[in-house]
Amino acid sequence: xxxxxxxxxxxxxxxxxxxxxxxxxxxADRIRVDHPEIAARVDxxxxxxxxxxxxxxxxxxxxxPRAQVLIQDRxxxxxxxxxxxxxLAYALDDAHRIPWAVAAELEPKVRAALISGYKKAGDADxxxxxxxxxxxxxxxxxVEAARLIGYRPDLVSETLLQGxxxxxxxxxxDVRRFGVRSVSWRQDPGGFDRVEPLLGDAxxxxxxxxxxxxxxxxxxxxxxxxxxQALSSxxxxxxxxxxxxxxxx
Amino acid sequence: xxxTRFSNILCLSLSLALIGCSExxxxxxxxxxMLGSDTGEPGEGPPIQGDSxxxxxxxxxxxxxxxxxxxxxxxxxVPNLDDDDExxxxxxxxxxxxxxxxxxxxATLQTQDRAVRLELSGAAGIRIYDGSGMIxxxxxxxxxxxxxxxxDVDLRVEYADFMLxxxxxxxxxxxxxxxxxxxxxxxxxxxxxLQASKETMSVSVNGPGYSNADMMGDYEAALGDDFFAASxxxxxxxxxxxxxxxxxxxxxxxxxxxxxxxxxxxxxxxxFAEDFYEKPGWIIVNWGDFxxxxxxxxxxxxxxxxxxxxxxxxxxxRVYYGGAPGYQPxxxxxxxxxxxxxxxxxxxxxxWLCVGHVDEFTTTIPDPTAPKGFRFVISxxxxxxxxxxxxDHSTALPKYSPGGYAGHSLDSVGEMLEDTALINVNEEVQDxxxxxxxxxxxxxxxxxxxxxxxxxxxxxxxxxxxxxxALIPGMANLVVADVEDQPTxxxxxxxxxxxxxxxxxxAMIAExxxxxxxxLDLVFMDDWDVYHMMLGEVHCGSxxxxxxxxxxxxxAGHLISQEGGR
Numbered sequence: 001x002x003x004x005x006x007x008x009x010x011x012x013x014x015x016x017x018x019x020x021x022x023x024x025x026x027x028a029d030r031i032r033v034d035h036p037e038i039a040a041r042v043d044x045x046x047x048x049x050x051x052x053x054x055x056x057x058x059x060x061x062x063x064x065p066r067a068q069v070l071i072q073d074r075x076x077x078x079x080x081x082x083x084x085x086x087x088l089a090y091a092l093d094d095a096h097r098i099p100w101a102v103a104a105e106l107e108p109k110v111r112a113a114l115i116s117g118y119k120k121a122g123d124a125d126x127x128x129x130x131x132x133x134x135x136x137x138x139x140x141x142x143v144e145a146a147r148l149i150g151y152r153p154d155l156v157s158e159t160l161l162q163g164x165x166x167x168x169x170x171x172x173x174d175v176r177r178f179g180v181r182s183v184s185w186r187q188d189p190g191g192f193d194r195v196e197p198l199l200g201d202a203x204x205x206x207x208x209x210x211x212x213x214x215x216x217x218x219x220x221x222x223x224x225x226x227x228x229q230a231l232s233s234x235x236x237x238x239x240x241x242x243x244x245x246x247x248x249x
Numbered sequence: 250x251x252x253t254r255f256s257n258i259l260c261l262s263l264s265l266a267l268i269g270c271s272e273x274x275x276x277x278x279x280x281x282x283m284l285g286s287d288t289g290e291p292g293e294g295p296p297i298q299g300d301s302x303x304x305x306x307x308x309x310x311x312x313x314x315x316x317x318x319x320x321x322x323x324x325x326x327v328p329n330l331d332d333d334d335e336x337x338x339x340x341x342x343x344x345x346x347x348x349x350x351x352x353x354x355x356a357t358l359q360t361q362d363r364a365v366r367l368e369l370s371g372a373a374g375i376r377i378y379d380g381s382g383m384i385x386x387x388x389x390x391x392x393x394x395x396x397x398x399x400x401d402v403d404l405r406v407e408y409a410d411f412m413l414x415x416x417x418x419x420x421x422x423x424x425x426x427x428x429x430x431x432x433x434x435x436x437x438x439x440x441x442x443l444q445a446s447k448e449t450m451s452v453s454v455n456g457p458g459y460s461n462a463d464m465m466g467d468y469e470a471a472l473g474d475d476f477f478a479a480s481x482x483x484x485x486x487x488x489x490x491x492x493x494x495x496x497x498x499x500x501x502x503x504x505x506x507x508x509x510x511x512x513x514x515x516x517x518x519x520x521f522a523e524d525f526y527e528k529p530g531w532i533i534v535n536w537g538d539f540x541x542x543x544x545x546x547x548x549x550x551x552x553x554x555x556x557x558x559x560x561x562x563x564x565x566x567r568v569y570y571g572g573a574p575g576y577q578p579x580x581x582x583x584x585x586x587x588x589x590x591x592x593x594x595x596x597x598x599x600x601w602l603c604v605g606h607v608d609e610f611t612t613t614i615p616d617p618t619a620p621k622g623f624r625f626v627i628s629x630x631x632x633x634x635x636x637x638x639x640x641d642h643s644t645a646l647p648k649y650s651p652g653g654y655a656g657h658s659l660d661s662v663g664e665m666l667e668d669t670a671l672i673n674v675n676e677e678v679q680d681x682x683x684x685x686x687x688x689x690x691x692x693x694x695x696x697x698x699x700x701x702x703x704x705x706x707x708x709x710x711x712x713x714x715x716x717x718x719a720l721i722p723g724m725a726n727l728v729v730a731d732v733e734d735q736p737t738x739x740x741x742x743x744x745x746x747x748x749x750x751x752x753x754x755x756a757m758i759a760e761x762x763x764x765x766x767x768x769l770d771l772v773f774m775d776d777w778d779v780y781h782m783m784l785g786e787v788h789c790g791s792x793x794x795x796x797x798x799x800x801x802x803x804x805a806g807h808l809i810s811q812e813g814g815r
Contacts, residue, residue: 050785051606059457059459178715185670
């Protein structure tokens with residue numbers, strides 16, 4: 001168990017700095033020689049569909065640090081299609097998140113999946129990942145970044161806050177919706193004023209998120225807003241639900 | 250006793266009908282009541298028949314002075330859509346020429362040796378045969394005259410589809426008297442959890458890091474021969490058997506048709522229904538254009554136990570399937586289910602879930618002590634948090650600790666309690682659950698004492714648009730099946746403990762046991778790797794066929810609109 005921990009620490013430390021790809025290739029080669037059974041498992045495994053129809057690689061054995069390294073290796077070098085590589089990305093635990101500089105070179109769907117590695121883990125590397133992902137050219141990446149940054153109120157920088165502000169005016173409703181939510185979850189200073197204009201958003205989902213977010217940021221102030229009260233005639237159930245939370249005694 | 254004699258006589262007299270009377274007592278079916286039984290079918294008993302023209306049916310006699318059994322729904326039957334002679338053709342398409350066909354509504358016309366004129370009206374898709382063949386319907390026309398001196402005539406009525414309605418007018422030519430007999434085909438009915446289970450099924454998988462052998466073992470130990478597992482290798486390791494099929498039936502006093510609604514999802518288990526149930530007495534149906542969303546799955550198609558709502562009694566419960574404006578199960582499916590009328594469907598919102606199925610947050614369980622005989626179970630995050638708060642916050646959670654597809658990257662109870670994002674997610678989920686509970690209260694006529702809250706927590710699912718799935722294995726996603734005639738609950742082990750091998754130390758299990766009726770045994774099963782981490786739980790990975798009550802013509806006619814056969 002102790003040895004496993006040391007191996008894990010070694011690999012995960014390598015994963016966070018230096019020549020990641022070179023180190024990974026070397027580590028993967030060594031594991032394939034020393035543990036052919038693990039290599040056979042990871043290299044030979046096929047994804048299964050979860051109940052929602054998304055590809056996945058279930059199995060508790062895959063959290064073995066050696067298996068994790070081989071999953072990293074297969075993800076970056078295995079030649080699988082983007083859907084399979086997306087599933088491989090979600091098979092990685094926090095300690096084996098892919099450095100964003102490496103992830104940024106991958107397809108949008110895979111990049112979006114790799115952001116989840118920073119949902120709970122990382123410091124400076126996580127900050128850099130979110131700063132970049134919030135400004136990503138790909139919609140799917142921006143959506144995931146806007147959603148997951150709400151889980152990381154500890155990450156703060158001027159660039160990140162600018163990215164989050166731009167998420168609120170993103171052309172895509174999902175980015176705005178998650179951006180609004182993340183601002184409230186993070187309780188960022190000035191968040192109320194930035195979210196308030198989205199009460200008039202064209203998307204009902206965004207309006208509903210804005211109502212809920214304002215209530216979370218300052219319920220009393222939100223309840224007094226004429227723009228918010230005016231939404232009581234909004235027919236969308238998501239808006240109604242949020243209004244009920246904010247306006248109920 | 251009198252009823253039994255009548256039934257036997259009727260069967261014997263219908264030798265040309267090729268009816269297998271033993272079929273009517275098929276194991277697991279609830280036999281239809283007969284005239285004179287304790288069920289107290291209409292009236293005080295028929296007046297003297299004298300020399301009236303009589304149509305004898307399994308329910309009882311129909312004649313001009315006694316029309317109780319002739320009134321809607323009258324002479325009821327099942328659609329003859331199975332393939333009793335296994336020749337690859339629907340029996341309906343063979344116009345009565347099927348060896349062993351046992352799907353007719355049966356009657357004997359007692360003519361008193363007088364001429365009788367018969368006239369069939371109403372929907373197309375109804376045929377009537379006598380011993381010589383088809384006499385009415387299709388190319389045989391709509392009228393037929395039985396010549397005087399013909400004696401009694403055995404009739405068989407055949408239906409082409411569910412819910413067809415017609416009228417048979419029977420005229421005593423000599424006396425110029427006539428009476429009408431309603432003809433009605435059974436609706437398609439779907440099973441609910443208060444019906445006794447006949448067989449429970451799952452899909453077994455056993456590969457590296459991916460095995461449900463323990464869960465299969467638990468099922469086998471409890472249910473014995475009433476359980477079977479299909480091999481995952483035969484079905485692309487598609488374990489979601491709840492989503493693939495829904496068991497239903499059509500029934501009548503003379504015939505019973507088992508029905509499988511073969512869902513449009515068409516994944517690895519697509520051939521399961523054909524492999525196991527394509528046989529005489531069964532049909533496999535679905536509706537639509539074969540494009541399916543996740544909402545077109547059996548886990549998103551549930552049936553409540555019998556309820557009374559706003560004074561309307563639904564003796565077979567109500568169907569519910571999840572959806573929301575713009576994202577719903579297929580329109581053709583909805584149209585079909587609505588057309589069966591008896592289990593009037595309604596639509597809660599399930600679209601806040603990644604998979605989007607109603608069985609992820611609701612179910613029903615039998616409870617003889619409950620006012621309605623059942624409890625409506627709904628997920629509840631408030632009590633989920635309460636259970637956690639009551640635990641030692643340092644309790645390690647080895648099942649939850651790993652990342653990837655193995656766990657939830659949560660090491661302890663305290664880490665869950667301090668996770669503000671998790672709290673935020675569940676706050677919004679609870680708002681939705683409260684809304685949905687209100688809807689179920691309205692649609693099922695539920696009161697406070699009917700509802701059982703099951704402690705739950707949800708988490709967002711990556712790659713799923715901010716929708717959620719169970720964080721603590723979803724225990725509302727349970728199976729009700731009978732062990733030695735006693736309803737037993739099979740549900741997910743929540744693993745909210747340090748020693749994963751010792752369920753007795755699990756505070757969540759203790760809480761759920763305390764909330765459930767004492768009359769129910771609870772079997773907590775390890776569904777973690779194969780189901781829970783793949784966004785499903787025990788119910789998703791199981792299916793149950795159940796015994797079918799055979800009484801709709803007595804207790805559900807008020808739910809069916811009369812088309813007017815004449």
